[in-house]
Each structure stands twice: as structure tokens, then as C-alpha cells.
Amino acid sequence: MKRIFKLKHWDGISTKEIKNLKNKTKTIGIIGASRKLGVTHVSICLANFLHSALKEKVLYIELGNESSLFGFVGQTRVQIEDSVGFMYKGVIYVLACEIKEAVKLIDSYKGYIVIDVTNISEETKVILNRCEKLNVIGSMKPWCKADVYNLFNLMKGGGIKNTLFLNKSQEKNEITEFIRAFKIPGVALPIIDNPFSIKEKDFASLIKMIM
Amino acid sequence: MIPHGIEDEYDIVQILQETAATAVLLVNYKKIGALRILKAIHRAHPNAPNILSEAHLLQGIKSSQIPTIYSVEDTAEMNYLVEEFVEGPTLREYLLETKLSKEELIQLSISLCDVMEALHMAKDEPVIYRDLKPEHIILQEGRIRLIDFGISVKKSKAAKAVPLGTKKWAAPEQLIGGIIDERCDIYSVGKIIEYMQINSYGKDDYKIRKIVNRATMPDIEKRTSSIKELKHQLYELNNSNDNENGKGNLEKKIAVVGTDHAVGTTLIAINMCRYLNKIGKKAYYRDVEGDCIHKLMSNLEDAVIKEGILYHKKFKGIINYGDAVEPHIPPKGLKIIDCGTNIDKATDCDVIIMVINLSPWKNQNLPTWINDKSIYILGNLSSKLDCIKLAKRIKKQVYKYPQLQSVKRLNKEEERIFSTILQNEKDI
Numbered sequence: 170m171k172r173i174f175k176l177k178h179w180d181g182i183s184t185k186e187i188k189n190l191k192n193k194t195k196t197i198g199i200i201g202a203s204r205k206l207g208v209t210h211v212s213i214c215l216a217n218f219l220h221s222a223l224k225e226k227v228l229y230i231e232l233g234n235e236s237s238l239f240g241f242v243g244q245t246r247v248q249i250e251d252s253v254g255f256m257y258k259g260v261i262y263v264l265a266c267e268i269k270e271a272v273k274l275i276d277s278y279k280g281y282i283v284i285d286v287t288n289i290s291e292e293t294k295v296i297l298n299r300c301e302k303l304n305v306i307g308s309m310k311p312w313c314k315a316d317v318y319n320l321f322n323l324m325k326g327g328g329i330k331n332t333l334f335l336n337k338s339q340e341k342n343e344i345t346e347f348i349r350a351f352k353i354p355g356v357a358l359p360i361i362d363n364p365f366s367i368k369e370k371d372f373a374s375l376i377k378m379i380m
Numbered sequence: 381m382i383p384h385g386i387e388d389e390y391d392i393v394q395i396l397q398e399t400a401a402t403a404v405l406l407v408n409y410k411k412i413g414a415l416r417i418l419k420a421i422h423r424a425h426p427n428a429p430n431i432l433s434e435a436h437l438l439q440g441i442k443s444s445q446i447p448t449i450y451s452v453e454d455t456a457e458m459n460y461l462v463e464e465f466v467e468g469p470t471l472r473e474y475l476l477e478t479k480l481s482k483e484e485l486i487q488l489s490i491s492l493c494d495v496m497e498a499l500h501m502a503k504d505e506p507v508i509y510r511d512l513k514p515e516h517i518i519l520q521e522g523r524i525r526l527i528d529f530g531i532s533v534k535k536s537k538a539a540k541a542v543p544l545g546t547k548k549w550a551a552p553e554q555l556i557g558g559i560i561d562e563r564c565d566i567y568s569v570g571k572i573i574e575y576m577q578i579n580s581y582g583k584d585d586y587k588i589r590k591i592v593n594r595a596t597m598p599d600i601e602k603r604t605s606s607i608k609e610l611k612h613q614l615y616e617l618n619n620s621n622d623n624e625n626g627k628g629n630l631e632k633k634i635a636v637v638g639t640d641h642a643v644g645t646t647l648i649a650i651n652m653c654r655y656l657n658k659i660g661k662k663a664y665y666r667d668v669e670g671d672c673i674h675k676l677m678s679n680l681e682d683a684v685i686k687e688g689i690l691y692h693k694k695f696k697g698i699i700n701y702g703d704a705v706e707p708h709i710p711p712k713g714l715k716i717i718d719c720g721t722n723i724d725k726a727t728d729c730d731v732i733i734m735v736i737n738l739s740p741w742k743n744q745n746l747p748t749w750i751n752d753k754s755i756y757i758l759g760n761l762s763s764k765l766d767c768i769k770l771a772k773r774i775k776k777q778v779y780k781y782p783q784l785q786s787v788k789r790l791n792k793e794e795e796r797i798f799s800t801i802l803q804n805e806k807d808i
Contacts, residue, residue: 181686188681221702224674258703366706369687 182369186376187223196275197379198300200286200293202307203316206337206358209238211306211378212285213364218375219281220259222367226280228254229262230271232296233287236264250277258365268292275299289323297324303332304378306358309343321351333378335359383420383458390418390462401425406465409450415465416450420458431459434529440503445495445525466525471572472514475579482582484522486618489573491524492517493611496569499532500562500607506535508560512568513549514575535561552598563603566610570595584752587617590727631712632807635726637719638735640743644760645735646672647787649718650695652733654790655798657694662713664689665697669720673697687711694790723747730754731805735781738762738770751776756801 197215201208209231216229228249231238242257243264252270254261263274272295275282284300286293297303307317317334334355336344347355359374361367367375382392382403390407393415397404401422409416421428435452447464454460480488499507510531518525533541543557551567554560574592577583591613597603604610636652638645649665650672656663667673673690676683676697683692688708690697698710719725726732732755736744739761750757757774759767760781771778779801782793 181684181691183681184677184683184685184690184692185681187677188679217702217704221704223677224671224702260704365704367704368706369685369708372685 182372182376186373186380190223190376190380195280196282196284196299196301198284198286198297198303199378200289200297200303200305200320202305202320203313206306206308208287208306209285210361210364211304211335211358212283213238214361214367214371215375215378216260216281216283217258217364218367218372219283219379222372227260228274228278228280228282229260229285230266230274230282231262231264231285232268232271232293233265238262239264250274268295271296272299289320294324301331302379304335305332306335306337307347308337309340309347310338313337317347321353335378383418383460385455386418386420386460390416402427407462409462415467417447417463417465419461419463422458423456428459430530431461434532435461437502437507437529437532437534441498441507442503443495443498445491445498445523446529447525447527466518466520466527468518468520468525470515471517471519471524471576474519475514475576478579480576480580480582482580482585482588483618485573485576485580485582485588486614487522488519488524488576489569490611490614490618491522492569492572493607493614495524495526496565496607497611500565504534506562508533508535508538508562509565509568510541510545510550510554510560512565512572513546514572517572533560551600553600559600562607563600563605566595566604566607567597569607569610570604584749586727586732586747586749586752586755589747589749590724591617632731633715633717633729634731634733635717635719635729636733636735637723637726638721638737639745640737641721643735643737643742644781645720646670646718647784648733648735648758648760648781649716650697651790651794652798653696653716654694655795656714656716656802657696658790658795662711663696663716664711664713665695665716665718667697667700667718667720668725669718669722671700672718673699730807732756733758733801735760736762736770736778738766744770746774750774753804756804758797758801 199208199212212229216227219225220227242262243255245256247254247256247261249261249263250273252263252274254263271284284296286296305320307313307320309317332353334347334353335358336347336355337358339357344355344357356377359371361371389410391410392405393408394406395403396406402425403420405418407416407418419431421431432452432454435449438446438449447466450462452461496509499509509529510533511528516526516528518527531544538560541560543555545554547555549568549571551564554564570592574596577588577592582588595604595610636645636649653663653665676690677685680692683690685699688699688701689711690699701707717725717729734746734755735758738744738759757776757778758781759770759778762780764780767778767780779797781797782791784791
């Protein structure tokens with residue numbers, strides 16, 4: 170009885186999870202099974218959480234040929250190794266980054282790295298294999314399920330052990346179905362309104378994406 | 381040189397100053413029998429136009445704290461200016477006989493800012509006074525009146541003005557002929573407040589000292605930027621003094637600041653927070669210099685974070701999140717501010733606990749305002765004998781902080797020290 174009361178009173182976040190988090194995972198990848206699932210949104214949330222909430226050094230790498238973030242974060246230019254980055258709210262953004270350049274940054278950067286992997290290909294697999302944690306965003310809705318299966322088939326044999334599936338909808342049945350099929354942990358994708366103004370209540374779900 | 385042709389209107393009462401080509405006279409205006417000041421200068425004198433420009437300068441200024449100009453005359457031989465005779469002791473004369481109370485000091489400082497604000501907000505463009513010193517400040521019924529605008533200039537003409545002013549009171553840039561703007565008057569106002577503070581019962585008040593230090597920064601860019609800002613700071617200080625008794629303990633701030641690094645400032649601040657919470661006061665720790673709370677977040681595993689506060693047993697710490705986390709409204713309660721070694725941050729607080737390590741290789745410099753009653757000295761990692769020696773030297777009690785066996789919990793000796801210190805602070 171006493172324990173229940175205590176839990177109700179302390180409905181905050183335990184620092185035990187933060188302590189466990191430290192020095193374990195440094196390179197975190199985020200990939201989407203289908204298009205427009207919010208990969209960039211979640212990646213920015215993670216990067217901002219690591220820097221603003223935990224005061225960690227964070228490098229954000231966006232793979233691809235073009236970037237829609239440039240207009241927003243691209244005001245303060247910084248040099249990071251041989252690459253050009255942009256500092257925004259303490260996070261360094263390397264936008265529209267090529268695979269070779271990304272590999273070099275992953276190998277040399279001392280701090281957390283959040284990688285926004287747009288899609289899976291033979292080239293991006295090189296990056297995925299270097300991630301210590303991979304967050305896959307997908308939807309187990311009947312019309313999207315095939316994309317999730319395709320992605321996991323393509324990733325087979327990649328050697329990524331620490332993967333978390335983030336289901337676009339909050340439906341528990343869908344998450345259970347995914348866990349049964351792939352034997353990989355799955356949770357509902359957290360709803361975070363503004364990735365540049367994270368709320369404390371979002372911390373617990375963001376910690377799961379790093380651990 | 382006593383001017384001719386004034387006898388019809390004025391009787392000379394006293395010659396205040398006289399040279400071959402100039403004169404300053406105290407005269408009686410016959411028509412109404414009032415005392416006035418008559419300044420006269422020969423037209424051939426290079427400063428002759430100055431008298432006229434002084435009158436022009438004062439024209440657009442709306443303030444009862446500057447003398448009224450009655451007439452300006454421009455004859456074939458002389459230039460005259462007749463102005464109000466401001467009666468009363470100068471600030472220097474007044475302070476020779478009187479020691480100001482803290483309240484009086486703040487009131488006079490605000491009054492000085494009022495007149496300076498009137499000059500800086502003059503109708504057409506700001507007037508830079510340039511010659512503020514105790515001899516030019518007259519005290520009349522508890523307020524300040526300013527006299528002698530001989531070297532004042534309009535801001536637009538300040539760049540071409542001859543570098544004039546009085547050493548000690550004038551801003552450094554003014555004396556070397558640098559760029560002159562309102563901030564050179566702010567420097568002089570700061571100097572006057574400092575002069576008044578030395579001759580007051582508030583001479584150890586670190587809050588006034590902080591205001592003075594900012595106003596008298598030799599670097600113009602670091603100096604208080606406007607007279608309004610300076611006045612606002614003085615008003616805030618005045619209000620905080622007025623509300624001192626009514627200020628609830630929930631709004632009080634206690635600063636813990638070290639004279640050097642690694643003297644135990646953070647430990648003492650954390651333990652003070654624990655102690656206050658233990659005795660039922662709501663106290664929150666805040667680190668304004670480092671990221672101690674984030675280290676606690678990472679290293680403690682039995683703490684909880686809720687609404688921007690880290691809770692661990694009796695400890696409550698305000699988390700300093702970065703820009704990308706939605707800010708929380710600070711909780712109501714006593715704030716224990718860990719200032720590291722930043723003494724400037726400490727001077728914003730109501731009580732200051734200064735931690736000093738008396739080892740010879742440590743910095744032991746104490747500020748000049750150490751005798752303020754809201755400042756307590758804690759000798760940490762130091763022997764009792766060293767604490768006694770320091771107490772004798774600074775003529776102030778030095779508390780010896782106990783040697784700790786464990787940093788994880790408060791010990792009785794620590795509680796006794798905190799209790800002794802805080803019993804002097806009735807509000808807490």
C-alpha cells in the first residue's frame with residue numbers, strides 16, 4: 170500500500186535510467202520503414218534532448234543529397250573535422266551528408282551522434298552497421314505493414330543488435346503483432362509537438378530510444 | 381573685472397570669483413529684492429560665447445533641479461548671464477558634517493539620477509554635463525540641485541568639444557579626448573555615489589558597491605548603459621530595503637561563493653539545502669556557474685526528476701535545462717545559489733556565505749565589503765587556529781566548517797554551523 174502511494178507521489182523520471190544511459194550508446198540511428206513517418210522530427214528531438222536535457226555534446230548527421238533543415242538551423246556555421254556544420258541550440262548539424270563523410274565523422278567525433286538515415290540501401294547499411302542503437306519508425310497498419318517487413322528483410326544479417334521499433338500509432342495490438350513477428354522490442358512513437366521545445370514528460374520515451 | 385552698467389538693476393553682494401576678463405557675482409536684484417548669480421565675461425575672451433551657449437543648453441531642460449536662467453545680455457563690452465542663486469551646502473560641505481544613512485544615500489543617488497536624466501532627455505538632444513563633482517552638487521531640502529554648466533555640451537557637439545573635466549570624477553575617455561556620450565556622466569554619477577557611500581552607514585553594502593562598480597567601469601562598453609538603468613537599479617535596491625521585513629522567506633536567496641576553486645563551495649551549498657529542507661524550510665539548490673545538477677542526474681540512481689527539479693532525499697535542485705527544453709516556472713522557496721567563484725553573481729542575493737580555504741597556496745582575497753552583516757565567512761579545509769587568525773585580521777567572525785567523514789549525509793556538526801549562521805537571519 171505504501172509503495173503505491175509513493176509511486177503516485179513521485180510520478181517523475183527516475184535518474185536510474187539516466188545513469189544507465191551514460192557511456193553506453195553513443196551512435197544512434199533513426200530510419201523509417203515508409204516515407205513521411207517523422208524520422209527527421211524524432212532525430213531532432215533526440216539530439217535536442219541529449220544536449221539540452223543531459224548537457225551532452227551532440228552531432229546530428231542527416232544523410233542524403235538535400236536538406237530541408239538548412240533554412241532553419243543553418244545560421245551559425247562551424248567547422249567539424251573536414252565538414253561544414255551548423256550550430257543550433259547547442260547541437261551541431263551536418264546536413265545533406267555523404268556516406269564517406271558520415272563514416273569519417275562517426276569514427277572521429279567524441280560525443281553523441283544522431284543519424285537521420287533517410288532510407289535503406291547498400292550504402293546506408295554501412296552507416297547502420299556503425300550505429301550502436303537503431304530506432305526504426307514504421308506502421309503496422311495493413312497498408313504499411315509490407316514496408317516494415319521489407320525493411321527488416323533488407324536489414325537482415327547487418328549485425329545490428331540493439332534495435333527498437335517505434336509504431337506510428339498507439340494501438341497496442343499492432344505493437345504486439347510486431348514483437349511476435351520480429352522478436353524485437355516495440356513501443357508507440359511518442360507524440361512530441363515541437364522538437365525544439367521538448368517537455369519533461371517526453372524524456373522517458375526519448376531515453377528508451379537511446380538505451 | 382567687475383562689469384559696468386549693472387548698478388541700475390543689481391547690487392553686488394559678494395564677488396564669488398574674479399579674473400581680468402571674467403567675474404561671478406552674487407547680486408541682489410533690486411526690483412524684487414532677490415539674490416541671483418551674475419556671470420560676466422569680456423567679449424574678447426575666447427570663452428565668451430560659452431556663457432551664451434550655457435543659456436541655450438539649459439533652455440530645453442525641464443527640471444526644477446537645475447538653476448533658472450533669468451536673462452542673457454550681449455553688450456558691446458560684455459556677455460552677461462543672470463541665473464537663480466541656488467542656496468545650500470555643497471555635497472562636500474554636507475558630508476564633512478554628516479554621515480548619511482543608507483536610505484538617505486539611495487534617495488540622494490536617485491535624486492542625482494533624476495537631474496541627470498533630465499539632461500540626457502533634453503528636448504532637442506541630450507546634454508552631456510561633463511563636470512559632476514561634489515562642489516557642483518547643492519543639497520536643498522533633501523534633494524540634489526546641480527550648478528555650473530560651464531563645460532556642458534550637446535551630444536552632437538561632444539566629439540569636437542575640448543577634453544575638459546575634473547580628474548578623479550570625470551570618465552577616463554572624457555579626459556583623453558575619446559568618444560563622449562551619456563555614459564561619461566554615468567561614470568561621474570557612479571563616482572559621486574561611491575563618495576557618498578564612503579561617508580555613509582552603508583559603506584559595506586555590497587549591493588550598492590555592485591551598482592557603483594558597474595557604473596564606474598573604465599571600459600565604456602561594460603559600463604551601465606543609461607542613467608535610466610542606473611536609476612532603476614537604485615529603485616530596486618530601495619524597494620528591496622523597504623520590503624525587507626515584508627519579504628517572505630520564500631523569495632530569499634542565499635549565495636554560497638568560494639574565494640578559490642576547490643574550496644568546497646558546492647558541498648556546502650548542497651548540504652545547506654539539505655539542512656533547510658530537513659528543518660522544514662522549502663529550499664532549492666541552483667548552480668549558476670557549473671553543471672553540478674547534471675552531474676547529480678547522471679551519478680545518482682535513486683533521485684527523481686519532476687517539473688524541472690531533481691529530488692534526492694532532503695535535496696531539491698533546480699535543473700538548468702538548455703534552450704530546447706520547455707522551461708518551468710521556478711518553484712517558490714528559499715534558493716541556495718552555488719556561485720562557484722563568481723562574486724558578481726553572489727551580490728544579487730540577500731545573504732552571502734563566503735567559503736575560504738586558508739591553506740597558503742589558495743587565494744584568500746576577500747572583498748572590501750566583507751563587513752556587511754549579511755555576509756558570513758566559512759573556513760573550510762582549514763584549521764581552527766587559521767580561522768581565529770583570519771577573524772582577528774578582518775574583525776569579523778569566521779565559522780570553521782567541520783571535516784567530513786562522509787559527503788552522503790549531513791552530520792551534526794554541519795547542522796550546528798548552519799543553524800548558528802541562520803539564526804542571525806530572522807527572515808529565514
